[in-house]
Amino acid sequence: MKQKANCIFLLLTLTSVLLTPNCATLTQKRTQRIPVTSAPAGATVSVNGVRKGVTPLEIRLARKEKGQVIRIESPGYNPMEIRIRRTGASLLIGDVLLGGAAGFMIGWSIFEADDETSDYGTVIWTTIAATICSLFLIDMATGAGFELNPSDLNVTLTKADGPPRVDTMLVDADDFRNVKWIRVHRD
Secondary structure (H helix, E strand, O other): OHHHHHHHHHHHHHHHHHHOOOOHHHHOOOEEEEEEEEEOOOOEEEEOOEEEEEOOEEEEEEOOOOOOEEEEEOOOEOOEEEEEEOOOHHHHHHHHHHHHHHHHHHHHHHHHHOOOOOOOHHHHHHHHHHHHHHHHHHHHHHOOOOOOOOEEEEEEEOEOOOOOOOEEEEEEHHHHOOEEEEEEEEO
């Protein structure tokens, strides 16, 4: 009876953890609206090679489109390209391995402590639940997956002295979701 109650508790815990962390993605819009301003005004903004206008303006970016490039240009300055890339897959693998190891140790210690347990079901369910919980705790501790304050992306255009070059800024796509404003300054 005790083992059945433990399995039900672990199953409910696993279900709730799986369903709640990403509930915001259900209500998330398909596009991200970002105001772009510059001091002084008048910088040209292009998205994926398509001219959107001059600052101040608001651009819309598709959230699911891969490899987006925002290009900001101003006469007498090197253009700046903001490249939005997906990264962090290796971090997720590391989180899974770390969480799995912690979960297995917890599950094994429960298995060893309980004399009535004769199967490995407790170890498996505890490992799964602890892995998911530790992934959630790792994300909370590192700040991954959420940000409490909206952020500005500050871009500084450098004076063009010599042959023109394109300055590049790489931004992780998940981090870019938190960008609420792009502010352009000139050297």
